Amino acid sequence: MKALVLAGGVGSRLRPLTHTSPKQLLPIANKPVLFYGLESVRDAGIREVGIVIGGASAPAIRAEVGDGSAFGLAVTYLHQHEPRGLAHAVGIARDYLGADDFLMYLGDNFLFGGIGELIERFRTDRPSAQVMLTKVPDPRAFGVAELDGDGHIVGVVEKPREPRSDLAVIGVYVFSQAVHGAIARLTPSWRGELEITDAIARLIADGQPVGATVTSEYWRDTGTVGDILELNQFVLDSISTSVAGEVDAASDLSGAVIVAPGAVVTGSQIIGPVSLGPGAVVRNSRLGPYTSVGAGCTVIDSEIERSIMLPGAQIEGVVRIDHSLIGRDTRVTAADTPRFHRLVLGDHSTVQVG
Known part of the structure; x- marks a missing residue:
């Protein structure tokens, strides 16, 4: 057959x-x-x-x-x-x-x-x-x-x-x-x-x-x-914890969390189930449950949950992103007045939210 x-x-x-x-x-x-x-x-x-x-x-x-x-x-x-x-x-x-x-x-x-x-x-x-x-x-x-x-x-x-x-x-x-x-x-x-x-x-x-x-x-x-x-x-409900990347002592991981080789987590809280792809960087951020962060993504000074980041996406300084799908090589930064955001963004986008 x-x-x-x-x-x-x-x-x-x-x-x-x-x-x-x-x-x-x-x-x-x-x-x-x-x-x-x-x-x-x-x-x-x-x-x-x-x-x-x-x-x-x-x-x-x-x-x-x-x-x-x-x-x-x-x-x-x-x-x-x-x-x-x-x-x-x-x-x-x-x-x-x-x-x-x-x-x-x-x-x-x-x-x-x-x-x-x-x-x-x-x-x-x-x-x-x-x-x-x-x-x-x-x-x-x-x-x-x-x-x-x-x-x-x-x-x-x-x-x-x-x-x-x-x-x-x-x-x-x-x-x-x-x-x-x-x-x-x-x-x-x-x-x-x-x-x-x-x-x-x-x-x-x-x-x-x-x-x-x-x-x-x-x-x-x-x-x-x-x-x-x-x-x-x-x-994500079926994954088990696997930490092959780097997680510093100032970070807190709870629930099932995958940290792929080359991924780096510093000063952050991650509440599983969460999957971090190879080379992902999470710094001074909170990742809530049911989040997948693709290879080479960056999350800095931000909060995201129940979302998917495709490879190469960047989020910086955003108070909260929820139920969102972020395209490849997309860049999301904060405006002056933070609030709740829900996004569907195409690849190679640059968006300022507020």
Whole structure:
């Protein structure tokens, strides 16, 4: 079995951050969200991975992932020159996939607990497709599946106005080669895309069995700033203290705190869970819980909590920053009248707050 990881989306809901950095590389607890998916693929025993990339984000993803050897994977890059839908991405990968069964994983998704059950069900039952589902409070924003009494999918509709179930399709699938024939007969949806939900519906209409694996594990599509901050909190809740950098005697660390090699903490209070990346500097500051400070970041005479700082960001003299996502190489300084701040800043910004 091969894997197809889709990493070509533009991340329009995360602009301006995604003007300069792919959404799949936005860090969760100082690790790109794409890396969690690649690790899940590896942990499921799959070694050959095709990564679909496209547009301006392609070079950055290639640079970060490389040949995949750091993950124990053999990576092949497949170019989708314009975003024409998930089924279109499968279509451009057809030569790479050949006649193999394959896992498809959306690179901006996070699923706790792995994908072993999904793959095992597919191998045991041998359907044409096995689809991961989860219950959601408002299914109208998702592809929605309807099941029969045997747990097979008998219908799937993309973003229905009147959903027939609360089971959302969450972006992890296993397909046999039968899906290629279904995709070849698709026409673009009202969005101008070839929808993977339409391909699944075509399999069902052709009498092909489509299985469902319903998970209750934590899952997030990292499509908004709120999703990313919530996921960062979830992941940080699982860390353990590790201090490889320098922490002086005037500093106080409580809770789970990661201080990566080369990071320096002086005269500061850090209340975990907090992750400091390599080379980060924290001086005369207070870091509250659920904060990730990226590599090479600087926090001086400031307070920040429940936030993410991307590599190279600087904060100095700011009384409090909360629930914020600070882009790469961004500089935030204090104005004359300090107060509470909530920020979403693009890369290479300079902002004075007051």
